[in-house]
């Protein structure tokens with residue numbers, strides 16, 4: 001059996017009695033790329049908030065690398081190896097792409113490790129490699145304010161990777177992107193998935209089709225079904241609650 005990077009066991013989150021997550025059981029393997037979809041209000045954001053410690057479960061366990069992280073603070077969970085990319089890029093617009101990556105790479109380091117020249121050299125190669133991975137080598141020294149929305153999204157994914165998390169949580173990375181930018185982000189995530197465990201939340205079904213191997217459908221705070229994209233798309237329950245709703249838009 002593959003080792004699990006993340007599990008939730010019977011997780012319930014109640015907001016004044018309303019269950020945003022309802023007895024949610026979920027698990028993903030180390031090295032997996034998982035996509036979570038679901039209609040508005042299904043509990044997707046709450047799910048990510050619970051994993052990152054922003055919201056505490058009313059009941060149940062969140063297990064990361066075999067450890068129950070329910071009682072840990074957000075910053076402790078980041079240090080344990082969970083990185084989150086928010087829907088709107090949170091980059092420093094007055095810094096270059098390269099500087100933003102450097103800042104992220106150094107965020108979790110102590111003062112001593114940043115003093116060694118060798119580690120600085122290693123960092124330089126790491127930043128160059130990351131710029132190449134996210135397709136921004138030619139824009140490395142441009143202020144991030146001048147990057148397109150898609151480039152900013154890719155930069156922020158790079159900043160997440162720079163922190164070397166064991167699990168990357170990526171919240172709606174292609175919202176508002178053009179088809180070409182969406183394609184670029186899809187390729188980037190597929191490339192990163194070769195060496196990372198990634199959990200993506202997304203609405204855009206075209207994008208989901210491009211990257212998805214295994215899809216989890218959330219509905220009313222619980223897992224409605226799981227499977228590959230064909231299985232999920234052909235499941236009558238999914239058609240009713242999610243795809244049907246989308247087609248009606």
Ligand SMILES: Nc1ncnc2c1ncn2[C@@H]1O[C@H](COP(=O)(O)OP(=O)(O)OP(=O)(O)O)[C@@H](O)[C@H]1O
Nearest residue numbers: 015018019020038039040041042043044045046047
């Ligand atoms: N702090 C809160 N207080 C009360 N209700 C909340 C709170 N946060 C979320 N909810 C409710 O919980 C449900 C799930 O919300 P959540 O944002 O997790 O869904 P979602 O799947 O991310 O939706 P969307 O696709 O619209 O972003 C919604 O009905 C929402 O109104």
